[in-house]
Amino acid sequence: MPSTDPHPPIIGDGPAYDAVIVGGSLAGCATAIQLGRAGLRVAVVEKQPDPGAYKRMCSHFIQASGVPAIERLGLLEPIEAAGGQRPRVRIWTRWGWIEAPPERAARGLNLRREVLDPLVRGTAAETPGVEMLLGWSVERLLRENGGFAGVAARNREGEERELRARLTVGADGRDSRIAELSEVPVKTYPHNRFAYGGYFEGGAPANAPDATAWFLDPQWCAAFPTDNDLTFYAAMPTKDRLPEFKKEPEAALVRFLSDVPEAPPIRAGRAIEPVIGKIDMTNRMRKPVAPGLALIGDAALATDPLFGVGCGWAFQSAEWLSDSVLPALRGDESLEQGLERYRRRHRRELGGHAFFIHDYATGRKLNPAERLMFSAAARDPKAAALFDTFGTRQIRPQQMMPRLVPRAVAVNVRHALAR
Amino acid sequence: MSAVPAQAPVERRSLLAGGTRTRLVQAGPAGAGEAVVFVHGNPGSADDWAGLAGAAASAGKRAVAFDLPDFGETVAPDGFQHDVPGYAGFVDQALTELGIERTHLVLHDFGGPIGLAWAAMRPDRIASITLIDTGLLPGYRWHSLARVWRTPVLGELFQATATRPAFRFLLNRNEPRGLPREFVEAMYDHYDRRTRKAVLELYRATDDPGGMSEALVGLFAEREVPALVIWGEHDAYLPSSYAERQREAFPAAEVHVLPASGHWPFADAPETVERLLGDFLAKLPAGSA
Numbered sequence: 001m002p003s004t005d006p007h008p009p010i011i012g013d014g015p016a017y018d019a020v021i022v023g024g025s026l027a028g029c030a031t032a033i034q035l036g037r038a039g040l041r042v043a044v045v046e047k048q049p050d051p052g053a054y055k056r057m058c059s060h061f062i063q064a065s066g067v068p069a070i071e072r073l074g075l076l077e078p079i080e081a082a083g084g085q086r087p088r089v090r091i092w093t094r095w096g097w098i099e100a101p102p103e104r105a106a107r108g109l110n111l112r113r114e115v116l117d118p119l120v121r122g123t124a125a126e127t128p129g130v131e132m133l134l135g136w137s138v139e140r141l142l143r144e145n146g147g148f149a150g151v152a153a154r155n156r157e158g159e160e161r162e163l164r165a166r167l168t169v170g171a172d173g174r175d176s177r178i179a180e181l182s183e184v185p186v187k188t189y190p191h192n193r194f195a196y197g198g199y200f201e202g203g204a205p206a207n208a209p210d211a212t213a214w215f216l217d218p219q220w221c222a223a224f225p226t227d228n229d230l231t232f233y234a235a236m237p238t239k240d241r242l243p244e245f246k247k248e249p250e251a252a253l254v255r256f257l258s259d260v261p262e263a264p265p266i267r268a269g270r271a272i273e274p275v276i277g278k279i280d281m282t283n284r285m286r287k288p289v290a291p292g293l294a295l296i297g298d299a300a301l302a303t304d305p306l307f308g309v310g311c312g313w314a315f316q317s318a319e320w321l322s323d324s325v326l327p328a329l330r331g332d333e334s335l336e337q338g339l340e341r342y343r344r345r346h347r348r349e350l351g352g353h354a355f356f357i358h359d360y361a362t363g364r365k366l367n368p369a370e371r372l373m374f375s376a377a378a379r380d381p382k383a384a385a386l387f388d389t390f391g392t393r394q395i396r397p398q399q400m401m402p403r404l405v406p407r408a409v410a411v412n413v414r415h416a417l418a419r
Numbered sequence: 420m421s422a423v424p425a426q427a428p429v430e431r432r433s434l435l436a437g438g439t440r441t442r443l444v445q446a447g448p449a450g451a452g453e454a455v456v457f458v459h460g461n462p463g464s465a466d467d468w469a470g471l472a473g474a475a476a477s478a479g480k481r482a483v484a485f486d487l488p489d490f491g492e493t494v495a496p497d498g499f500q501h502d503v504p505g506y507a508g509f510v511d512q513a514l515t516e517l518g519i520e521r522t523h524l525v526l527h528d529f530g531g532p533i534g535l536a537w538a539a540m541r542p543d544r545i546a547s548i549t550l551i552d553t554g555l556l557p558g559y560r561w562h563s564l565a566r567v568w569r570t571p572v573l574g575e576l577f578q579a580t581a582t583r584p585a586f587r588f589l590l591n592r593n594e595p596r597g598l599p600r601e602f603v604e605a606m607y608d609h610y611d612r613r614t615r616k617a618v619l620e621l622y623r624a625t626d627d628p629g630g631m632s633e634a635l636v637g638l639f640a641e642r643e644v645p646a647l648v649i650w651g652e653h654d655a656y657l658p659s660s661y662a663e664r665q666r667e668a669f670p671a672a673e674v675h676v677l678p679a680s681g682h683w684p685f686a687d688a689p690e691t692v693e694r695l696l697g698d699f700l701a702k703l704p705a706g707s708a
Contacts, residue, residue, distance in 0.1 A: 219678035
């Protein structure tokens with residue numbers, strides 16, 4: 001444990017670490033595993049002292065886009081062994097269900113964070129070269145030669161350590177302290193829905209055999225079957241529905257999900273822990289790099305939980321960063337080049353997705369273009385397959401639209417003529 | 420026409436009340452003094468309620484629904500007053516004729532003002548109230564179609580040109596999921612000359628649909644009338660923001676805003692509405708309120 005760490009930090013003779021990662025959750029630990037396995041020395045600074053700590057307010061859904069990164073870390077098998085489910089995605093729309101043909105539907109991953117987080121953190125802790133500092137909070141950033149060069153951290157006993165590193169990584173979530181201290185540019189986008197959710201036992205999810213979301217336009221809710229025969233139920237209504245949820249979170253959630261078309265059997269279930277909510281989900285998109293510093297996961301892009309992309313993108317952005325900076329940390333190029341490569345990759349992969357997600361997060365209804373695509377996907381299996389590939393974030397909007405829009409027009413014209 | 424088959428057998432016969440021969444849809448223990456009474460809106464008829472009458476009967480209750488005069492297939496007698504008091508008076512005569520002393524009102528659309536006005540006449544007979552896309556509407560300004568109906572000449576012109584395709588288009592345009600085809604067709608079948616004329620008279624006689632709200636809020640709140648409120652979130656005529664406001668009159672109301680429904684939740688989400696009404700009725704203590 002940190003306070004009994006036998007190795008005092010090396011001061012003066014170059015940085016002690018190749019990378020210091022702030023935040024020991026999914027993105028931070030994934031980066032630590034990858035850099036550690038590459039033979040680098042990594043410190044992970046996590047303010048929670050409990051190795052079993054986990055993120056409570058999370059849909060825990062991992063889109064199919066994140067699965068390859070998890071597999072590459074060697075975590076897919078342990079996650080499945082721990083009870084992780086591999087659901088397809090089904091979406092209710094007023095035009096019918098959007099379900100890609102089973103052989104073409106991508107499979108995501110569901111394992112409760114209570115199980116997932118300790119599993120990923122444990123793997124990081126066992127990786128040679130990775131030092132976990134649990135119960136340490138960042139006080140300030142260290143600076144050197146005009147760039148960032150690690151952090152000063154303090155533990156609960158008041159002991160302070162300077163952790164010098166060539167690369168500082170902020171993996172500390174939506175309200176990132178590292179982002180704040182480094183003053184990287186940030187754009188915020190209003191979020192006009194709120195979220196309540198919880199895990200239920202009992203009541204096989206008859207209308208939710210897979211990860212199922214209802215696009216009630218503008219309301220939204222979902223049922224995700226997960227490990228141990230539990231189901232995660234969530235609702236993301238517009239803010240006018242907030243009073244009833246604040247008053248009785250569980251009753252309001254049960255009522256909301258029971259009243260939707262082809263409702264899941266939430267009333268037959270029982271919440272295994274209190275239903276909790278998050279009301280402010282202002283989206284933040286930050287420039288993911290600064291000299292000597294990078295942001296990953298929600299610290300780089302905290303977007304709308306409605307689309308279940310956060311966990312997957314945590315693993316993916318961790319992978320992009322590790323791959324981008326490895327040559328520099330090995331001394332083959334400048335760190336600046338590596339960080340620039342990461343910045344470009346992050347923007348290319350997620351910029352388009354973020355644009356559409358932020359726009360829908362205003363609480364608005366589907367716009368005509370979205371209605372065209374949703375309705376076509378509900379009516380045509382090929383459109384559904386394309387929609388699925390996009391919705392599970394395996395292709396970018398720029399790749400999806402030239403293929404889906406013409407098909408959607410054709411499908412809807414055919415539908416109108418057939419009536 | 421109901422969108423789903425009723426759970427309990429539904430009987431259809433005719434009923435003479437106050438000089439009007441109306442169509443009656445009935446289910447459950449006939450002759451019971453306590454009954455679920457359905458009042459339809461505009462355009463609507465006793466047929467709207469066949470599915471829900473079955474659900475109410477399955478909850479052990481007698482259920483009755485009838486055409487209001489000049490709606491459905493029912494012809495109003497000469498001199499019938501097509502306004503809220505006139506229709507409330509008809510409801511009173513029908514219930515007397517049916518021997519119903521304790522009433523669980525289920526109201527939709529214009530059946531709201533009519534049913535609530537009747538409830539104000541006979542507060543002692545109310546056992547519970549279910550409001551479906553209707554209720555007390557303080558500050559409500561008529562929806563655009565109603566404003567057309569209320570305008571002399573324009574209203575007549577609209578009614579004269581409301582052909583079947585136009586009617587179908589207008590109705591479905593405002594419904595998030597569209598309505599079952601047979602439901603819309605039956606509605607149009609009943610939208611004949613008499614009904615069109617009655618609609619104009621009824622809307623023109625109702626200057627302020629929220630007018631009686633204030634007086635009624637006190638009446639119901641004081642009596643703690645058990646209430647169920649069901650509202651389609653996408654209702655284009657009576658905004659769903661009124662759903663929560665029904666608590667002003669019914670503080671203990673169970674309120675359900677159905678997130679994928681429009682103005683006719685019993686047509687676009689029949690299973691949900693039947694479940695909510697059935698559960699609500701089953702939960703009421705016998706002889707409550």
